[in-house]
Ligand SMILES: O=C(O)[C@H](O)COP(=O)(O)O
């Protein structure tokens with residue numbers, strides 16, 4: 001295939017002092033690798049064997065620094081919001097801080113503008129004549145959804161003629177403390193009772209299940225997860241049927257064996273709520289309205305396809321109701337999926353990837369395993385599901401299916417490292433970028449299993465060492481960073497003192513969620529002129545500053561709309 005010709009619109013000026021490399025720039029994202037404030041037994045990175053990352057931190061202080069990876073630095077509503085992969089990779093790749101989904105939805109709900117937009121106007125007739133179904137993650141995590149937004153959607157719809165409302169809840173335990181599914185169900189039951197009372201509507205919880213087992217798969221890692229959700233939410237079919245949603249999660253959490261651990265909220269089996277007549281209270285029927293109330297794309301794109309497309313072969317839908325379907329946001333702007341949405345998504349334009357592909361015409365190789373391939377491609381390129389052109393190669397290593405990743409903490413890090421080394425050696429990406437994401441610190445961190453996360457961080461550090469050695473051998477350059485914290489803090493702590501919190505029996509209370517900690521960024525490589533180092537006048541730099549820095553490391557000046565480079 002002939003290489004695309006440079007498009008003048010996307011050309012970048014050569015960097016005044018950093019020559020274009022004739023070898024690749026390696027970019028490594030260690031997913032969930034934060035810089036902890038507590039170097040104690042619950043900091044899996046501190047406890048892991050990490051000679052490579054330690055040496056990078058000690059070796060070249062002018063080429064190692066911390067970056068903000070949470071809150072407003074990555075476009076989230078407040079600085080109490082933890083970072084996450086979506087906003088993190090968006091910022092890294094775009095070199096800009098954009099208002100992210102959570103914030104855009106907050107604004108549209110607070111101003112009531114949401115109800116005047118096309119998305120609601122499309123849903124309204126079906127919401128008023130039929131049942132309005134809301135499907136999404138039930139928690140305050142603020143990573144995929146947020147409880148208060150669900151409540152505003154319910155009350156707003158009821159005020160605008162929706163008389164029958166059904167909520168299909170995925171339980172969390174990943175972005176919030178495990179076990180809180182019970183409280184969230186109780187809270188929703190109470191709020192729905194108030195809504196029934198105040199607005200005289202018929203509102204109820206209709207189905208649910210654990211987010212890692214039901215509905216919220218991503219990057220087509222395991223369509224069975226979506227199928228379980230389809231059966232429960234749409235068909236009203238699940239192995240477990242309950243009349244009471246709180247009892248449902250309590251029972252499904254019960255330890256399998258006497259004295260065993262309760263089941264994680266993340267992995268609860270699907271359930272359907274039935275009435276006294278033992279019939280499901282809220283299957284989805286022709287003429288209904290359906291809205292997914294997650295604002296984040298990756299874990300609801302597959303369910304969206306199942307609702308949106310006549311032609312569908314990923315699992316047997318058995319019945320495909322004719323509904324008016326919308327997302328809280330549009331989850332893929334290129335695929336226009338879903339066609340209808342309540343709030344316009346973040347508008348992430350003129351990203352580093354587009355300049356490099358269309359104007360500089362340098363090659364990019366992006367690789368990770370299924371669980372994070374979309375992070376280094378889709379999110380990195382500003383929520384675009386296709387490469388900009390043939391200069392971009394996206395390579396997915398299939399992840400293990402349907403296992404809690406603490407059972408195999410090395411995940412596919414070995415394969416990713418080997419593919420990265422091959423790409424570096426191949427010559428195919430000279431002058432361009434070899435970009436890798438290692439999911440381990442995050443995916444294993446989310447299980448709350450401290451020992452497994454220590455193994456995960458040790459494995460990843462070894463991979464980084466091998467990759468940097470390969471860059472040394474080929475004479476390239478490298479940048480290593482992360483997208484948010486997770487593994488560096490594996491225990492819930494007293495907010496004031498930082499003391500680890502414990503259960504009644506003294507066991508530490510695991511922290512499965514991301515953190516608000518900064519992340520490291522470090523540069524180097526034999527191809528980098530000795531004069532290149534980090535500037536000291538950007539104390540509040542964040543992930544977005546990595547974007548222009550990557551362009552500089554590739555020998556280009558960054559375009560003026562991006563945030564400042566990290567380089568002096
Ligand atoms: O989707 C998930 O796995 C978590 O909610 C967020 O994790 P990520 O932002 O690291 O993907």
Ligand SMILES: [Mn+2]
Nearest residue numbers: 031032085483
């Ligand atoms: Mn992440």
Ligand SMILES: [Mn+2]
Nearest residue numbers: 442443446514
């Ligand atoms: Mn995560």
